[in-house]
Amino acid sequence: MKPNILFIGIDSSRADKYFGKKKSSYTPNIDKLIQKGVYFENNISVADGSYTCMGSVFTSLYPFQSGLTTVKSYSKSTKIFDKFRQLGYSLYGTAPCTPFFINLLKDFDEKENFPKPGFLYTDSPLQKTEAITGPLILDRLKSGKMKEPWFNFIFLMDLHRSVKYGIPKEFFSEQYGDTDYDKMLSAIDVWLGKFLEHVDLNNTIVILTGDHGDFLPTKKVGYEMTYIPSLFDPGRKLKKKLPNFLHGIAYKLFLIVRFLAVPIRNLSLKRKLSPLEMRSLNVRGYRHLWELPDDTVRVPLLFSGYGIEKTNQIISQQVRHIDIIPTLAEMIDLPFDYEKVEGRSIFPLIQGQKMDSEPAFIENQEFRLPTRPGNLIGVRTDEYKFWRARSNPNKHVGLFDLKNDPNELINLAKQRPDLVEHFENMITEKRKTPHQESYQDPEENEKIEEQVSHLGHV
Numbered sequence: 001m002k003p004n005i006l007f008i009g010i011d012s013s014r015a016d017k018y019f020g021k022k023k024s025s026y027t028p029n030i031d032k033l034i035q036k037g038v039y040f041e042n043n044i045s046v047a048d049g050s051y052t053c054m055g056s057v058f059t060s061l062y063p064f065q066s067g068l069t070t071v072k073s074y075s076k077s078t079k080i081f082d083k084f085r086q087l088g089y090s091l092y093g094t095a096p097c098t099p100f101f102i103n104l105l106k107d108f109d110e111k112e113n114f115p116k117p118g119f120l121y122t123d124s125p126l127q128k129t130e131a132i133t134g135p136l137i138l139d140r141l142k143s144g145k146m147k148e149p150w151f152n153f154i155f156l157m158d159l160h161r162s163v164k165y166g167i168p169k170e171f172f173s174e175q176y177g178d179t180d181y182d183k184m185l186s187a188i189d190v191w192l193g194k195f196l197e198h199v200d201l202n203n204t205i206v207i208l209t210g211d212h213g214d215f216l217p218t219k220k221v222g223y224e225m226t227y228i229p230s231l232f233d234p235g236r237k238l239k240k241k242l243p244n245f246l247h248g249i250a251y252k253l254f255l256i257v258r259f260l261a262v263p264i265r266n267l268s269l270k271r272k273l274s275p276l277e278m279r280s281l282n283v284r285g286y287r288h289l290w291e292l293p294d295d296t297v298r299v300p301l302l303f304s305g306y307g308i309e310k311t312n313q314i315i316s317q318q319v320r321h322i323d324i325i326p327t328l329a330e331m332i333d334l335p336f337d338y339e340k341v342e343g344r345s346i347f348p349l350i351q352g353q354k355m356d357s358e359p360a361f362i363e364n365q366e367f368r369l370p371t372r373p374g375n376l377i378g379v380r381t382d383e384y385k386f387w388r389a390r391s392n393p394n395k396h397v398g399l400f401d402l403k404n405d406p407n408e409l410i411n412l413a414k415q416r417p418d419l420v421e422h423f424e425n426m427i428t429e430k431r432k433t434p435h436q437e438s439y440q441d442p443e444e445n446e447k448i449e450e451q452v453s454h455l456g457h458v
Contacts (some may be wrong), residue, residue, distance in 0.1 A: 001148065001149060001203075001305040002087060002088060002089070002332050002333075003149060003202075003203050003204055003205050003305075003331075003332060004134065004148060004149050004150050004151075004152070004199075004204040004205070004306075005089070005149075005150070005151045005152065005204070005205050005207070005328065005332070006129040006152050006154070006195075006199055006204055006205070006206045006207070007151065007152065007153045007154070007207045008154045008155075008156070008192070008195075008206070008207065008208045008209075009153075009154070009156070009209055009210060009211060010156045010158075010159055010188065010208070010209075010210050011155065011157050011158075011159055011160040011210065011211055012159040012161070012210065012211070012212065012213065012214040012301050013159060013209070013210025013212075013213065014181075014209070014210070014213040014214065014216075014295065014298065014299065014300075015040075015041055015042070015043060015195075015213070015294075015295075015299055015301075016041075016298070017182060017185060018026055018030060018039070018185075018300040018302075018315065019034065019039055019041055019221075019300070020041060023134050023182070024177045024178040024179065024182045024245075025092055025177040025182035025183070025185040025186040025189070025244075026090075026175060026176050026177070026186045026189070026256075027185060027186060027189040027441065028193070029189045029190075029192045029193035029196060029252035030189055030208070030302070032196075033196075033206060033208060033302055033304040033305075034302060034304070034312065034314075035311065035312045036201055036304050036305060036308070036311050036312075037206070037302055037303050037304025037308050037311055037312075037313075038302070038303050038304070038308060038310075038311070038314075038315060038349075038350045039300070039301070039302050039313070039314050039315070040301040040302070040313070040315050040317075040319045040320065040346075041300075041314060041316055042298065042315075042317065042318045042382070043209070043298070043299055043318075043319050043320065043321065044062060044297055044298060044299075044318060044319070044321065044360035044362065044380055045061065045210075045211065045212050045213075045297050045298075045299050045301065045320075045321045045323055045362075046062055046297075046320075046322065046360075046361065046362060046363065047212065047297070047362065047363050047364065047365045047374070048063070048212045048213070048284050048285065048292065048296040048297060048364055048365050048374075049211075049212060049284075049285060049364075049366070049374075050100070050211045050212065051068075051069070051070050051074070051099075051100040051365075052068065052069060052363075052365055052366065052369055053211040053212050054077070054104070054155075054211050055068040055069075055073075055074065055076070055077045055100070056068070056322050057077075057321050057322070057324050057325065057340070058077040058078070058080050058104070058320055058325060059076050059077055059079075059080070059149065059322075060080075060217075060322045060324075060325050060326055060341035060342060060343035061318055061322065061341055061342050062282065062322065062342055062361050062430075063321075063363065064361075064363075064431055065342060068102070069366045069401055070365055070366040070367075070368060070371075071366060071368060071371050072148075074099065074100050074103040074104070075103060075104060077100075077103075078103065078104060078106070078107065079343070080325055081107065081108075081151075083200025083335060083336065084151050084334070087149075087332070087333075087334055087335070087337070088108050088149060089149050089150060089151045089181060090146060090147040090148075090149070090150045090151070091107070091108040091109050091111075091150070091151050091153075092109060092110050092111065092116065092140060092150055092151070092152045092153070092162035092229045093108045093110075093111040093112075093152070093153040093154070094111065094112050094133065094136050094137050094140075094153070094154050094159055095111075095112075095113060095153065095154070095155040096113060096114060096115075096118055096155060097113040097115050097118075098113075101113060101155060102374065104153075105153070107152075107224075109131065109147075110140070112136050114132055114133050114136065114450055118131075118132070118133045118157050119131050119133065119157070119158055119166045120133050120134040120156065120158055120187070120188065120191045121134075121158075121166065121187065128388060129190060133156065134191050134194070137154055137191075137195060138191075138194055138195060138198070139285055140152070141195055141198040142198050154195075155190075156188060157343045158184055158187070158188050159181065159185065159188065159210075159212075159214075160384050161181075161184075161214075163223050163227050164180070165180045165181065165183070165184040166184070167180060167183050167184050167187060168187055171184070171186055171187045174438060179216060179219075179326075180334065181214075181216050187268070189384065190433040193439045195396075199305075201304065201305035201306065202305070202306065203306055204305050204306055205303065205304075205305050205306045205307060205328065205331060205332070206302070206303070206304040206305045207301075207302070207303055207324065207328070208300065208302040208304070209299060209300055209301045209302070209321070210299040210300055211299070212284070212296055212297065212299060213284075213294070213295050213296045213297060213298055213299055214284055214295065214296060215279070215280050215281070215282045215284060215295050215296065216280055216295070216419045217280050217281050218273065218277040218280045218281070220272070220273065220277060221269065221273070221281060223281075224281050224282065224283045225262055225265070225266055225269075225281040225282065225283065226258065226283050226286060227263055228258065228261055228262070228265060237416060247443060260437060264308065266278075266281075267395075267398040269281070271409060275409050276407055276409060277329040279291065279293065279295075280295075282295075284296050285364075285365055285367075287367060289364065290375050290376060290389075290396045291376070291387075291398070292362050292363070292364060292376050292378050292385075292387045292398075293385075293408050294385070294402075294406075294408065297360075297362050301319065301321075301324070303327070303350060306329045306331075307332075307344040308350060309351065310351060310352045313350070313352075315349055316399065317349065317355075317357050317382065318357050318358075318360060318380070318381065318382045319346050319349070320343065320358065320360045322341070322342050322343030323341075323343045323344055323345070323346045324343070325341075325343065326338060326341060326343045326344050326345040326346075327344065327345045327346050327347050327350070329364075330347045331347055333344045342447045344358065347350040357381065357382050359376070359380065359381050359426060360377050360379065360380045361377070361379050361380075361427065361430055362377070362378045362379065362380055362387070363377045363378070363390070364376045364377075365375060366392075373390050373391075374390065375389060375390060375396070376388065376389060376396065377427060377431075378398075378423075378427070379423050379426055379427055379430075380402075381402075382402070383401070383402060383403055383424070384399065384400065384401060384402060385399070385402055385408060386398065386399050386400075386419070386420070386424075386427075387399070388424070393424055397413040397420060398411050398413060399411060399412045399413040399416060399419055399423070400418055401410065411438065
């Protein structure tokens with residue numbers, strides 16, 4: 001009998017907040033998973049947006065290879081599940097009611113797409129209705145009715161914030177973390193513990209990861225650069241008084257005022273904050289963002305349970321999101337064509353063997369309204385991070401020494417033109433790789449673009 005698979009994704013997860021010096025959360029259940037498994041502290045996602053990141057996990061390809069973006073080709077991410085079925089797996093899933101995840105779970109045996117944001121806790125300040133996400137997941141695990149072997153995909157939204165996190169009242173204590181992010185992670189860990197009570201790790205592979213990271217605003221300000229209380233609070237009050245037919249006009253005027261106000265506000269903040277503090281105010285997915293720091297692309301990756309003999313490992317060597325499925329395929333003997341994907345199995349690392357590190361190619365997520373590519377493309381290795389404007393290799397060039405400058409504050413692009421040329425050639429050669437499957441479904445893409453047009457950052 002093949003092992004069961006519990007695949008848990010947590011939106012906006014930062015690797016440095018799950019393990020290491022920057023972690024202050026209380027997560028005994030995640031810690032237990034690490035003790036019974038392997039944690040990769042330098043796992044790199046492909047982008048800073050949910051759909052491209054999770055799409056790359058399940059295609060094992062970069063977006064420029066698969067053609068899957070924020071607004072098209074979602075069905076390519078579902079093809080891997082045909083292989084799980086052929087191996088005898090039953091498919092179960094619980095994920096947000098958003099276009100990508102609806103499509104991802106559409107052919108599962110049982111699934112629920114909960115309303116976004118779908119918090120775990122009913123008493124969260126942001127949860128206006130009864131929380132159903134946790135009970136949905138827990139009821140299925142407790143029922144004992146999942147047909148083995150099973151693949152159970154869970155995607156949680158509680159770390160995905162809109163100015164504030166939905167922290168339950170009982171977690172407003174320093175024992176649960178120095179930041180609101182850490183407090184929210186502590187709260188999520190409680191639910192992870194409830195889930196794991198009904199999971200036999202002797203017969204289950206648990207994978208815990210995120211889609212992308214996020215910027216965490218410094219406490220000195222408390223919110224990102226585009227959130228200006230003096231504009232937002234009066235705007236909300238005005239919206240309630242205006243007739244509905246004027247809401248669209250009022251929103252456009254608000255965007256214009258905000259566009260003018262943000263640079264003025266930032267000039268004032270630059271005099272008060274350090275460069276690192278200023279960067280923390282960035283908004284992932286913001287149209288004017290020209291950065292790809294590890295804040296947004298370095299995400300946790302944890303394998304635990306069945307098949308892992310050398311446990312309680314912390315691996316610092318760089319690995320990639322696109323390596324997850326090839327690794328799982330080797331662990332369960334899943335028929336898999338490794339030649340047709342970019343990812344590779346890192347199971348030898350899990351077994352304590354040595355492997356050469358591979359570069360990770362990264363990019364900003366694609367924008368919507370109107371649809372256009374993200375600003376930057378780049379590459380990360382164990383030693384360096386490089387990025388530049390997608391449309392012009394000579395603009396917005398960044399080069400950072402990750403060993404000596406882990407906060408990516410000292411741009412070496414002008415001092416090291418040799419390295420800039422090296423990484424530029426690497427990007428050029430890799431992006432010549434043809435799409436493994438060039439077919440596009442125009443009807444699907446048109447439908448997706450319509451569905452996502454009203455959504456915020458993903």
